[in-house]
Amino acid sequence: MKPSVVMIEPNGHFCDDCAVRGAAVCSSLNAAELREFEHLGRRVHFGAGDTVFSEEDITTSFYNVLEGVMRLYKLLPDGRRQIVGFALPGDFLGMNLSGRHNFSADAIGVVTVCQFAKALFTRFIEDRPQLLRRINELAIRELSQARDHMVLLGRRSADEKVATFLLGWRERQVAIKGLSDTVPLPMSRQDIADYLGLTIETVSRTFTKLERQGVIEIIHGGISLLDPARVEAMAAA
Amino acid sequence: MKPSVVMIEPNGHFCDDCAVRGAAVCSSLNAAELREFEHLGRRVHFGAGDTVFSEEDITTSFYNVLEGVMRLYKLLPDGRRQIVGFALPGDFLGMNLSGRHNFSADAIGVVTVCQFAKALFTRFIEDRPQLLRRINELAIRELSQARDHMVLLGRRSADEKVATFLLGWRERQVAIKGLSDTVPLPMSRQDIADYLGLTIETVSRTFTKLERQGVIEIIHGGISLLDPARVEAMAAA
DNA sequence: ACCCAAATTTGATCTGAGTCAATCGGCTTG
DNA sequence: CAAGCCGATTGACTCAGATCAAATTTGGGT
Numbered sequence: 001m002k003p004s005v006v007m008i009e010p011n012g013h014f015c016d017d018c019a020v021r022g023a024a025v026c027s028s029l030n031a032a033e034l035r036e037f038e039h040l041g042r043r044v045h046f047g048a049g050d051t052v053f054s055e056e057d058i059t060t061s062f063y064n065v066l067e068g069v070m071r072l073y074k075l076l077p078d079g080r081r082q083i084v085g086f087a088l089p090g091d092f093l094g095m096n097l098s099g100r101h102n103f104s105a106d107a108i109g110v111v112t113v114c115q116f117a118k119a120l121f122t123r124f125i126e127d128r129p130q131l132l133r134r135i136n137e138l139a140i141r142e143l144s145q146a147r148d149h150m151v152l153l154g155r156r157s158a159d160e161k162v163a164t165f166l167l168g169w170r171e172r173q174v175a176i177k178g179l180s181d182t183v184p185l186p187m188s189r190q191d192i193a194d195y196l197g198l199t200i201e202t203v204s205r206t207f208t209k210l211e212r213q214g215v216i217e218i219i220h221g222g223i224s225l226l227d228p229a230r231v232e233a234m235a236a237a
Numbered sequence: 238m239k240p241s242v243v244m245i246e247p248n249g250h251f252c253d254d255c256a257v258r259g260a261a262v263c264s265s266l267n268a269a270e271l272r273e274f275e276h277l278g279r280r281v282h283f284g285a286g287d288t289v290f291s292e293e294d295i296t297t298s299f300y301n302v303l304e305g306v307m308r309l310y311k312l313l314p315d316g317r318r319q320i321v322g323f324a325l326p327g328d329f330l331g332m333n334l335s336g337r338h339n340f341s342a343d344a345i346g347v348v349t350v351c352q353f354a355k356a357l358f359t360r361f362i363e364d365r366p367q368l369l370r371r372i373n374e375l376a377i378r379e380l381s382q383a384r385d386h387m388v389l390l391g392r393r394s395a396d397e398k399v400a401t402f403l404l405g406w407r408e409r410q411v412a413i414k415g416l417s418d419t420v421p422l423p424m425s426r427q428d429i430a431d432y433l434g435l436t437i438e439t440v441s442r443t444f445t446k447l448e449r450q451g452v453i454e455i456i457h458g459g460i461s462l463l464d465p466a467r468v469e470a471m472a473a474a
Numbered sequence: 475a476c477c478c479a480a481a482t483t484t485g486a487t488c489t490g491a492g493t494c495a496a497t498c499g500g501c502t503t504g
Numbered sequence: 505c506a507a508g509c510c511g512a513t514t515g516a517c518t519c520a521g522a523t524c525a526a527a528t529t530t531g532g533g534t
Contacts, residue, residue, distance in 0.1 A: 095380075139380060207483095
């Protein structure tokens with residue numbers, strides 16, 4: 001694990017030009033609060049493959065993803081990996097009860113986060129129930145996604161998993177780029193496999209099978225959905 | 238699906254003798270608040286197999302489990318089922334963003350819940366950040382459990398799944414009955430299979446295998462851990 | 475453009491868990 | 505107390521996806 005190459009921007013009034021201001025945790029704050037809030041966080045950049053935090057680390061910061069994609073994962077002692085989710089701009093990371101992150105987070109490609117010192121952030125929340133309510137909403141949304149993913153992991157076939165993944169990923173891109181049949185896949189095949197509870201070979205084979213069936217086209221850095229309806233049919237099963 | 242056989246107790250001051258008062262969502266309230274709070278909820282009883290709420294139902298109530306065990310699950314269109322968790326006394330159910338429950342909940346055996354009308358409860362929370370904070374804690378705890386379960390579903394073998402389940406279930410009983418090597422299993426083999434992403438046959442075979450190895454003993458209504466250390470070794474793997 | 479390392483794809487084979495099909499056992503019911 | 509039922513167990517066989525092993529492609533650096 002190489003050390004994180006980190007760049008920290010000078011602190012300042014940067015919420016104004018923040019891409020996720022409307023979607024993120026910050027959307028619950030009014031102008032005055034936001035002014036106070038922006039002094040708590042600082043933008044931090046990570047390079048491809050950098051680890052932002054690790055499973056066993058004591059939580060000292062919370063993170064608001066501003067840009068890029070992160071993989072969130074847990075490892076078994078023998079090295080098996082399960083990716084429990086991908087974090088996109090607007091996602092808020094670091095909440096836990098144990099005082100430790102209970103999963104690890106790597107940057108996939110370049111990532112920018114807004115990093116908050118845990119203590120300061122916790123104090124700031126204390127008399128801002130709106131912010132707490134917003135955080136709670138995000139947690140509940142994640143919980144719902146987690147349950148959906150359990151169904152996928154426990155009860156779906158490889159074909160269904162891959163089809164569901166493509167549609168789900170496309171859906172998440174909507175917020176960022178609008179609906180498109182071209183689905184960019186910044187993560188590796190291994191990441192996809194570890195997210196779906198499959199091997200890299202099965203993911204690869206499934207992609208090629210779908211391509212031969214004319215349902216998708218494997219393009220540089222992603223997948224093009226030639227027949228979205230058929231992908232949906234495969235996912236529903 | 239048979240109609241729920243429901244008994245509603247007369248409303249009144251019953252928080253005093255509530256078994257979960259210390260553990261549940263209510264633990265965040267002071268005496269005065271609790272007095273007010275108890276008028277919001279009513280105890281409701283369910284019989285074995287009754288459905289408390291269904292996945293597609295519009296959420297009109299929140300539930301605090303007081304007694305018994307519930308299975309929480311999602312169904313695929315073709316009938317495949319994934320149990321996403323079991324609810325025990327102290328668990329709080331019903332939070333969601335969509336306005337619908339996104340999983341179904343059945344009573345396993347007799348269950349008592351404290352049922353709250355959503356609107357009243359939501360209003361009550363509004364100026365009680367303590368309660369909101371408590372609910373948020375429960376959500377975060379569940380999220381952590383959900384991620385652990387994803388690892389189990391996606392990356393563990395049948396043996397590991399069963400061993401992990403037995404230890405996890407034993408652990409949850411601790412809060413109720415203290416640590417014991419006798420693990421009561423109120424749910425059916427099918428429930429266990431649907432929780433672990435296995436078939437009933439595989440669960441059954443794994444139990445018998447463990448019993449033949451002298452690691453567990455299959456007893457009426459549960460399992461006795463003859464060699465807990467070995468079960469732990471199997472679960473860690 | 476060329477080289478190397480890493481990622482991906484493809485092929486051949488294996489196996490853990492699923493499927494299909496009897497029993498078995500314990501509980502309820504008449 | 506026998507019959508019937510339902511959940512659980514057991515056995516035989518199958519198969520989806522894993523594993524092992526090469527190619528092949530891609531991409532970054534010079």
